[in-house]
Amino acid sequence: MAQLLPFSPPNASSVADTVDRVFAIELSASIFVVMLVAGLIIGFSIKYRRRSAEDSPPRLGSHSGLEAGWILATFILFTSFFLLGAGLYVRLKKPPESAEKVYVVGKQWMWKIQHADGVKEINQLHVPVGRPIELVMTSEDVIHDFFVPAFRIKQDVIPGTYTSEWFTATQPGVYHLFCSQYCGTDHATMVGQVIVLTPADYQAWLAGLGTAADPLEDGRRVFKSYGCMSCHGQTGPTLAGLYMSRVKLTDGSTVVADDDYLRRSILDPNSQIVAGYRPLMPSFREQLTPEQLNAVVEYVKALSTAKTQTTQPSDDGSLPHVLPDVPPTQSRPQASPSRIEVEPR
Amino acid sequence: MDPRSTDNLHLHEQFETLQQQEYAATLGMWAFMATEFLLIGVLFVAYGVCRMRWPEAFRRGSSEMHYWLGFFETAIILTTSFLVTLALRAAKLGNNRQVIALFATTVMLGAGFLTIKGTEWYLEYGEGLVPGYFTTIPTKEAHLPPDQQHPRPVQERLFMLFYYLLTGTHAVHMLIGMGLLSTMMFLTARGKFSASYHTPIELVGIYWHFVDLVWIFVFSSVYLLRQ
Amino acid sequence: MTTADYIPDVAPLPAAIVPTNYLTDKESLLSWLLTTDHKRICILYTFSITAFFVFGSAMAFMVRLALLTPGGGWVTAETYNRLFTMHGVIMVWFFLIPSIPATLGNFLVPLMIGARDVAFPKLNLLSWYLFLVGGVMALIAMVSGGVDTGWTFYTPLSTTFLNSAVLITVIGIFIAGFGTILTGINFIVTMHTMRCPGMTWFRMPLFLWAIYATSVIQVLATPVLAMTLILVGVERVWHVGIFDPALGGDPVLFQHFFWFYSHPAVYIMVLPGLGVIPEIICCFARKRPFGYKAIAFASMAIAFLGFCVWAHHMFVAGISIYAGLAFSWLSMMVAVPSAIKVFSYTATLYKGSIQMTAPMLYALAFIGLFVIGGLTGVMLATLGLDVHIHDTYFVVAHFHYIMVGGALTAYLGGIHYWWPKITGRLYSEFFAKLSAPIIFIGYNLTFFPQFVLGYLGMPRRYHIYPPDFQVYNVLSSAGATILGIGYLIPFCYLIWSLKYGPRAGDNPWDATGLEWQTPSPPPTHNFKKTPIVTEEPYAYYNRKSPIGPA
């Protein structure tokens, strides 16, 4: 029977059971209340049906004890529902530190997915079982919504800003991926699959992708075509060891050079100028598409974690092709040691 | 004695006494004012949120305003508000000639306000500040070759959009206010109002003060946030 | 069920000397189109919203037909999107919002407080014309290419990525919005200034409390929608960017402003329904309402709290965690007054003398369906759950339980209950009792499977869907056909009763309330002499319980 008429999607993520438990608690409380009210109505209607024209019902008005009782009861019931949901929501919104980043770009009626190690997919997402995955998502046109019922996760994908959601797949299988925010004519065709594989299958799938494309190939091409090294090689702030270091800005504040800092300096450099440099860098907002931006950010991160003794960047502005020590599936470069002396607090 | 027969012809048939009708009219006007406050209030909330998101770009936008012209406009509109209040007091005392005179000066000052506003908009059009279709290249760079021109960033155009929305809505409401004042002048001249019945004048006074209130916030939050 | 033929208290007068009433006073077309009589404006509104209801339900039926098959071959994607958008726009702004306030409210507010007419009769007529102009513009938009943005007009889709007739619809809703504002202002001022001697606030019927709360929401929420839609119009015409991220704006800001109006708007739709139900239950249970003050203050609490909860529509739209927590708790709090109302209505039945007439059937069905709608709303307000079931068919089922199960059922109950007073005729009880269960069964068969669909994860606004959802969709479409037939039956016997229904006396249900103390249909000036109120409302204890048209 369950197969013929399923009542809930498969439980395939770490939070799915908690969501189902919260739903079961609220559903049972609701069924109880509905039965109570319906029973009372039907019971009273039968017991107190009008028997003769002489019925004269008593002058009952109100009973403040009963009223206060059910006001308090509903207040407590609903506040406990709130507490049930709140913990789960905060857990859903805070990705674990060790989550592996996957860049998702929603475009009118398709999903473009790019793994941290450069693997690109359209409308499909291959993930290994048991490893937390954080989806960093943006949209190129309208608001979409990355919804995987089996993982019980959903997050709007808003153009112009990055939203993120995370999951840990627990059950290998193929699950639906929907766009659940109306996005135009073919909103219904913007569906896909999330394929959860055991680690062995995942490696086989990765290997089976043909030559493991150099993950930084896109980033290097964009980096070279815009001649970033012409400044960052000599006069501009150096990129070596930049990622996750503390950078002192002209207005005296110090920020950690994380992904957001890199993205913001590429798109609006004047908003955060490194101390001691003039605001020369043009904004690349109109030139870069979100994928190119992600690729460049990955390349700059790879640049800054390359061994310090790399040779001087060749004159054509790109690092030598040899970057052996960046294995494709390295999940997240370790924070390089802080580059500048710690400020007196 | 049925109270209706003794009251003068101004009492509408669904009310019992003139006092009840006047109280209902004032309540109705203030309820309508609540909707007007909310209508313009949404623009101010949107402006505030966008200013909080782009403080730097909006500061640059504000600093390009002609705030001296704004100063004259505010002075004019505060004066008109004062004159209308005096006119309401005159109406309560029943000397209609004073009401007509004060309303006439108010309408003229209002016209003055709109001419200054027109010159402001024209100057801004010249400086290439109008967002949307018109050029967003500052005039001093208009003659440069395209690659040396750098058009105003998107956020400043957003500021100018809010500037035009706020001042445009205010100008429309001012025109409506001036229309209402003129009709009231016309009706007072026809002797329709007296010391005991002048509710429409009260309501028009409330509307004009609302137009004044909107401008006070437009001036102090759009023109003067220059640092 | 033996239907004792009804013996009216007073023998029907021969047609010749029937006193003139508001229907027969002046019969020229112009007298109807330029009327300032609140009763005639109610009739005008009833005809226009019934027309829009027919339009809206036709579209709903086409949507259900399209969803019979996963492939959705019956209509193309463009047509499907236009169908559900116009279904939403017409049903929300041109049927549900004016349904009870503008029809029953217009007719009953002056009658129930013993006044001759509303405070501003000319504005009342203007509000109908604004409503009509707005409605015609929506129809023009539908004819000239239709709108496919969804009734929520989310940006940047509605501003930059669609070239359908959004601008005309937006201006139409803007104009119709002012019609709602005028109705709201009218009722608030009428209830404050024109109550007859003795009619204190706590002697007013609970229907008036609900209409007052609805009017407060209408007056304070609609302007925000008006300006937001104007901003969408400005963005479409001049390509400037308050809500367009490419031009520096924030699409989530639009959602904040839109839902600041739209959540109170759903209370505009259901609160009048919550006001009709105590009238019907107290009349047919011959008892005073349980906790009159609790119900009255619950209406006001819903009106105020309704303004603080809007972001539960945006939990997954990228708002901050803290805002999510705050709005989730506030949404729980707005459910408490609704629960108070439901329990008070159920407790009113205790020790009453209940007579199962058609309005009573609708009222009791309302309570049951409103409880289901309310509790599923609480599930949606629970943060953890909303992440999974937001924007799925669970939401569609929830708000249809509140709007069709709640507002529409109460509207039908109210129409049946006050039909003798409005038209002076009695509808046929047999057909009424026949159609109520059909509507109830068809309704539940349509929308209950959608809850399961929602939890399974079928998103809203999909014209094609994976095959494993088909079973529930077919069930829902089957229910829709039964519901469609169910709604046709009252349409027929009510029209039929206009000509052939037995004449109703002044008070066929022997109910309390000033509206039953005038002849039905009432004369143009409602009361020959302004009534004086001495007893408390719903004083059924000193009245007999007539058999009436059981």
Next chain:
Amino acid sequence: MEDRPLIPIRTYVLVYIALMLLLFTNMAMAYVFLGRHWSNAISVGIGAIQFLLVFLFFMHVKYYRYPLIRLFACAGLFWIALLLVLTLSDYLTRNNPPDASPRGEPVFLKH
């Protein structure tokens, strides 16, 4: 016309002078550099004081005999405040990564 009494001209003139003085100070503030947040607060504050003066005295909200009219007058303002506060409760506490297009100063609750 009993819903509000007649007010002497003296009050109106005093309020008018106060309004003009506030206008001059507001303009003067434009030339005094106090740092962005202070100068913004002052100029909007002066605007608010002018708003209250006109609202309470010129519109006679202070003098109406019926409290209901005062309630209606303040309802609109209260509702704007409700919209502003609850919308800002979202914007001020948002700490998801700044969007792809720059967001200017970081939001004050930076984790």
